[in-house]
Amino acid sequence: MMKKIFCLTMLVMLATTVFAQQPKFKVLAFYTTTVESDHVDFAxxxxxxxxxxxxKKALCLIPPPIGTSLMMNT
Incomplete structure (x- = not known):
């Protein structure tokens, strides 16, 4: 009887973790256009x-206007 209760408990616990939502992917990217041209082309x-x-994946991407720099020049 204890084995059945244990198995049922484990099944319920595993079922809830399988269907749990995964955290959304988040990225904050900075780049500058005041570097080598190869790096700008890559960006x-x-x-x-x-x-x-x-x-394609219904994500939100808001790039800065081309030619602007988000990096502080010191």
Missing amino acids: NDAIKHFTALAA
């Missing part, structure tokens, strides 16, 4: 890639 390609991914 622009990454923005295009993540924009397409956001459209």
Whole structure:
């Protein structure tokens, strides 16, 4: 009898973890356009890639206007 109760309890506990919602993926990215041109090209390609991914996966992506810098120059 105890074995049945234990198995039932484990089944209920495992079933609730299987259907639990996963945390949403979050990213905050900063980049600058005042660096080598290769790095700027890579950043622009990454923005295009993540924009397409956001459209496919219903994510929110708000890139800054091209030519603006989010990094503080010191």
